[in-house]
Amino acid sequence: MGTEIEAVLSKGELTSQADLRARRAHEKRLGGFSWEVVASEIGYNSPEEASVSVRAYLGRAVMRVSEQTRANSLDKELQRLDTLQSACWDLALQGDLKAIETSIKIINTRAKLLGLEQMAQTNVAQQTILIHGNKEEFIEKLQAVSKGA
Secondary structure (H helix, E strand, O other): OOOOHHHHHHHOOOOOHHHHHHHHHHHHHHOOOOHHHHHHHHOOOOHHHHHHHHHHHHHHHHHOOOHHHHHHHHHHHHHHHHHHHHHHHHHHHOOOHHHHHHHHHHHHHHHHHHOHHHHHHHOOOOOOOOOOOOHHHHHHHHHHHHOOO
């Protein structure tokens, strides 16, 4: 699976019947089976029920993952992205459009993993300030605003 969830799943911490059933469904889905086949073979009433069950199961698994496991998984995924980017970087610098597109996707994925995308969005704030007075008062008030006063 290649994620932090793997550690929880391999420890067998999720042992309810519903979790075991959802885990089997998840493994089938990872094996390339359609939701229709998964539902039929695992005994769900519909493909939608199988999909919802697996998503809920994965959500519960994520909640049980330690911070250290998350950090280790993040490091592993960042290393994988670095390896992939290294493989196409020289071609991108030579102008290969497909390699450029791939590099941009890798960079965007890294930014999402590191939360840089959210930081950029939260740091953008616009504020309108009205300052009245003569030139000296204007400069004084503008300096105060720039200092956060």
